[in-house]
Amino acid sequence: MLVSAIRNVLPQIQWGKALSNWVALWLCAILLSGSTLHLADPIEQVRAFTRPVEFDYVSWIADATYLKIGQSALRTAQFLSPAARKQMVLDYLELIRQIEEADRELNRIYADPDILDPYQASDEIRQRLTALRSEEAKVAPIVEAILEDQLSTVIARMDLALGGQPLPPVSYHVSPLPSSLIVSPREVIRQDANISLKVGLTTDQKEALEAKVDKALNVSSLVVGVGGIGVYPTMVMQTTDLNWLSEVVAHEWIHNYLSFRPLGINYATSGELRTMNETAASIGGKELGRALIEAYYPELSPPPPQPSPAPQPSESSQPPPFDFRKEMHETRLRVDELLAQGRIEEAEAYMEARRVFFWENGYQIRKLNQAYFAFYGAYADEPVGAAGEDPIGAAVRQLRAQSPSLAAFLKRISWMWSPQQLLEAVGE
Numbered sequence: 486m487l488v489s490a491i492r493n494v495l496p497q498i499q500w501g502k503a504l505s506n507w508v509a510l511w512l513c514a515i516l517l518s519g520s521t522l523h524l525a526d527p528i529e530q531v532r533a534f535t536r537p538v539e540f541d542y543v544s545w546i547a548d549a550t551y552l553k554i555g556q557s558a559l560r561t562a563q564f565l566s567p568a569a570r571k572q573m574v575l576d577y578l579e580l581i582r583q584i585e586e587a588d589r590e591l592n593r594i595y596a597d598p599d600i601l602d603p604y605q606a607s608d609e610i611r612q613r614l615t616a617l618r619s620e621e622a623k624v625a626p627i628v629e630a631i632l633e634d635q636l637s638t639v640i641a642r643m644d645l646a647l648g649g650q651p652l653p654p655v656s657y658h659v660s661p662l663p664s665s666l667i668v669s670p671r672e673v674i675r676q677d678a679n680i681s682l683k684v685g686l687t688t689d690q691k692e693a694l695e696a697k698v699d700k701a702l703n704v705s706s707l708v709v710g711v712g713g714i715g716v717y718p719t720m721v722m723q724t725t726d727l728n729w730l731s732e733v734v735a736h737e738w739i740h741n742y743l744s745f746r747p748l749g750i751n752y753a754t755s756g757e758l759r760t761m762n763e764t765a766a767s768i769g770g771k772e773l774g775r776a777l778i779e780a781y782y783p784e785l786s787p788p789p790p791q792p793s794p795a796p797q798p799s800e801s802s803q804p805p806p807f808d809f810r811k812e813m814h815e816t817r818l819r820v821d822e823l824l825a826q827g828r829i830e831e832a833e834a835y836m837e838a839r840r841v842f843f844w845e846n847g848y849q850i851r852k853l854n855q856a857y858f859a860f861y862g863a864y865a866d867e868p869v870g871a872a873g874e875d876p877i878g879a880a881v882r883q884l885r886a887q888s889p890s891l892a893a894f895l896k897r898i899s900w901m902w903s904p905q906q907l908l909e910a911v912g913e
Contacts, residue, residue, distance in 0.1 A: 531668050531678045534698050538690075540663035540681040542716060549658045549718045552626065562630040570631045571781060574727070577628040580621055582725045587614045625659060632777075633657065636734060639776045644892040645742070653741045656718035657734045662711055664691070668698065669705045669859040671829050674821065675756055676859040682708065688851070695852070705855035715740030715766075727785055731777045736770025739895065747902035757877045757904040760863045764881040765898050767866035772891050807846045810870045812839075817858055817873035824855075877904055883911040 532539075562570060591610050595603045633655045640651045661684040668678035682694075691708040698706045712733050714720040719737035724730050743749030743762060752762050778786050816839045823832035833854065840853035850857075861871035865878020872878045881898065884907065888894035901907055 528668075528678050530702055531666070531680060531698060534694060534701070535666060535680045535682065538683050538686065538694070540683055542681070545660070545720070546716055546718075549660070549720075552658065553656055553718055556626045556630055561627050562634065565631075570635075573624065574628050574631055574782075577621075577624050578725050578727060580617060580624065581723060584614065584617045584621060585725065587617060629657060629659065632731070632734060635781050636731070636738065636773065636777055639773055639780060640738075643773070643776065644890065645895065651738070651742075652745075653717065653738075655734070655738050657713075657721050657737065658718045659723050660720050661685070662714060662720055662722050664708050664710050665860070666694065666698070667707050667709055667856040667860040668702075669855040671703065671705050671833075671855060672827070673824055674855050674858045674862065676759065676856075676863070677704070679860070681714070705859075707852055707854060707856035707860070709857075709860050713737045715744075717741055727782060728774065728778055728787060732770045732774030735773035735777070736766045739766040739769045739773075742895070743899050746899035748899045751902045754902075755904070756859075756863070758902075760865055760872070760875060760877045761881055761898065761901070761904065761907060763863040764865045764878050765895065767864055768881070768885050769891055769895055771866070809843070809846075809848055810867060812843070812846075813871050814869035814873060816853075817862065817871055820855075820858065821873055877907065880904075880907050880911045887911065 565573065587610055591607055591614065594600055594607045594610065597603070600606045637646070637651050637655045640646050640655070641649050645651065663681040663684055664686060666678070666680040666682055667676060668680075669675055670677065686694075686708070695706045695708060698704060712722050712729075713736060715737040719734065719741065721730065721733050721737065740749065740762070743752075743765070748758070748762055748765070751758050753759065775786070816836070820832050820836060823829075823835060836853045836857075840850050843850050843853070858871050858873075862873065862875065864870075865872040865875060866882065868879070868882070884898060885891075885894045888897065897910065898907070901910070
């Protein structure tokens with residue numbers, strides 16, 4: 486069906502667009518073994534528990550690619566003025582806000598014990614939701630095309646394109662995202678498996694799966710949510726935050742960019758290389774996303790960070806504001822220390838106590854364990870956090886600081902295939 490659809494659509498598309506779409510289809514095959522779809526190729530021991538609930542990437546990619554080819558054929562966004570394109574994006578974000586608000590109202594009606602017939606009581610809101618979602622289905626593909634074009638222009642301006650065309654072409658699709666089962670040994674923080682699970686699993690189902698895997702394999706596991714996945718087209722979570730959306734679309738495009746180079750090809754080779762990939766994509770995603778907002782939606786640009794005021798002597802006994810990243814950094818350091826001494830049970834008890842501490846300070850972490858740090862520790866674009874004292878994240882940040890531009894940074898790190906190359910580069 487997909488091949489037939491491609492044959493029908495391609496004659497209507499200009500050569501450049503046709504080439505981009507064929508590149509997209511080629512990428513689908515390449516990326517199945519690349520830096521992101523290692524998520525669906527974990528150790529077989531774990532898959533014995535996850536096979537019935539694993540996410541079907543092949544079907545998702547086929548459907549999204551078919552949608553994107555049809556979208557390219559229509560080329561609706563190209564006929565809009567820059568002002569109209571901007572307004573359509575902003576209207577779309579407002580539409581999503583209304584959908585989320587209506588969803589909350591619907592849930593409230595069904596949760597209200599005083600409403601005896603929630604189906605009848607929610608008739609008006611359900612009709613409104615149907616109309617809003619119908620409008621979203623019409624507008625979303627055009628908005629995606631607009632943001633893809635805008636990010637492509639930014640990428641070209643920042644010298645990351647070839648002949649004005651990003652390779653691979655920017656392509657993303659907003660979709661409910663699968664969650665990921667992360668598995669780490671108990672005695673050391675290390676990601677041994679990352680398996681994408683079906684959309685819509687309940688918390689009870691996640692807890693049950695984690696308990697089965699932990700008990701059977703004597704490991705630490707955790708089901709985590711993600712904001713984007715770098716298949717092709719990339720998967721991105723629905724949001725009303727254009728700053729966040731721009732950053733995530735750019736982040737996932739960088740993963741696709743790296744997939745054609747040694748760094749991305751070796752994503753799953755070691756934890757250090759995974760950290761290099763994720764940290765580089767996080768740094769680049771933030772820079773590209775910020776550049777997109779500044780170029781097309783400057784009124785949404787976040788204010789520049791203000792310098793911290795000099796500490797003043799005070800008699801106040803008020804404690805300092807809670808710093809999540811600092812506290813998580815300290816937690817990781819202590820956990821690493823306990824595990825290095827073989828005190829596994831003590832480390833796990835400590836993590837549970839810290840989880841309660843985070844909860845009491847407004848951070849609702851369901852489970853804090855080795856798998857938590859194995860997943861979040863790879864995103865080391867900030868100096869402190871779940872990565873602890875990992876030198877790889879710091880070296881990636883240092884390489885960016887030493888590079889004259891984002892393009893120079895990505896072009897250099899993308900051709901590395903070992904942590905030693907990175908450490909030697911920043912030591913030059």
